[in-house]
Amino acid sequence: MKKRVVLHFPTGLVDKPIVYRLVKDFDLEFNILKAEVNPKEEGVLVLEIKGDDQNYKKGLAYLKSSGVKTQSLSEDVAMDKNKCVDCTVCIPLCPTQALEQNPKTLEVNFIQEKCIACGICIKACPYAAMSISL
Numbered sequence: 227m228k229k230r231v232v233l234h235f236p237t238g239l240v241d242k243p244i245v246y247r248l249v250k251d252f253d254l255e256f257n258i259l260k261a262e263v264n265p266k267e268e269g270v271l272v273l274e275i276k277g278d279d280q281n282y283k284k285g286l287a288y289l290k291s292s293g294v295k296t297q298s299l300s301e302d303v304a305m306d307k308n309k310c311v312d313c314t315v316c317i318p319l320c321p322t323q324a325l326e327q328n329p330k331t332l333e334v335n336f337i338q339e340k341c342i343a344c345g346i347c348i349k350a351c352p353y354a355a356m357s358i359s360l
């Protein structure tokens with residue numbers, strides 16, 4: 227299984243090697259899609275986690291027990307090509323470069339593997355071409 231999850235680290239946990247234990251103790255692989263620490267030293271990490279279903283559940287339970295809040299992300303963000311007019315409004319708003327313009331055709335493409343389902347493009351698109359199922 228492969229899932230995307232947002233981790234919210236309270237102040238004091240940001241510099242602890244908590245995420246590393248997902249690999250060491252639960253045999254999970256992860257890619258960091260986004261990492262931010264705000265001025266209050268609270269952290270937000272968006273991870274794509276791969277591994278066995280049971281290990282994933284145990285890993286998430288471990289994170290929760292360590293004080294990290296977790297939030298699952300849907301992978302169901304989609305672009306309706308019939309509605310999209312390639313206006314490019316969404317491209318600079320996407321934090322992970324999941325929307326890009328083909329320089330030859332000028333068509334705007336959605337790259338789902340990069341999407342962290344933040345919802346920004348969904349609110350911003352004037353043609354309601356982007357949608358999410360939660």
Ligand code: SF4
Nearest residue numbers: 310311313314316351
């Ligand atoms: S803002 Fe909407 S219509 Fe414009 S390129 Fe993005 S998805 Fe397409």
Ligand code: SF4
Nearest residue numbers: 320341342344345347
């Ligand atoms: S929901 Fe839209 S803005 Fe957010 S990461 Fe996905 S494509 Fe980019």
